[in-house]
Amino acid sequence: MALGKLLRRLNVELDRFNVLFGDAHGLHHTDLNALVAILDAANRREPMTPSRLAAELDLSLSATTALLERLESLGHITRERSSTDRRRTELDIHDSARRVGGDFYRPLMRELGEAWHEFSDEQRETIRRFLLATIDATGRARETIARR
Known part of the structure; x- marks a missing residue:
């Protein structure tokens, strides 16, 4: 949660x-x-x-x-x-x-880049996979609800 x-x-x-x-x-x-x-x-x-x-x-x-x-x-x-x-x-x-x-959007990208700089390449890859999985799960949930 x-x-x-x-x-x-x-x-x-x-x-x-x-x-x-x-x-x-x-x-x-x-x-x-x-x-x-x-x-x-x-x-x-x-x-x-x-x-x-x-x-x-x-x-x-x-x-x-x-x-x-x-x-x-x-x-x-x-x-x-x-x-x-x-x-x-x-x-x-x-x-x-x-x-x-x-x-x-350049200031946002700059701020995000600075925030993410503290993470290692491996951690950023884990975060990337987490975000992709979350996007996919959200899309599936939206499609399930839309079919109701």
Whole structure:
């Protein structure tokens, strides 16, 4: 239970930090989740499509369209036809949004890096495995509840 309570506290602190970014840039929680999903896909060199984003965020296609229109109007994303399948639209983060996000989150990354510096490589690997297992377990629990 102690680990669960600490994860809950971490989640609250990260949410509070993300609210600061959202408030500064007129973004809602779902907007931030969408930007992260699009950015993560781009970093993995995997195309993100509107339908894939809808599935990842558990949104209807119409809600996803409204979300994408809002993010595009704010200049945060681009929507372009796929170079391999012209019927498909692919999403990407605009370079200016990457810079704004990087500038805002850099202090957090610096603080986290300093906090983690005291751990050995072996300890950080254990923490990495713990976090991956926790993310997977949370996803499974969410899916179980969603099926009810």
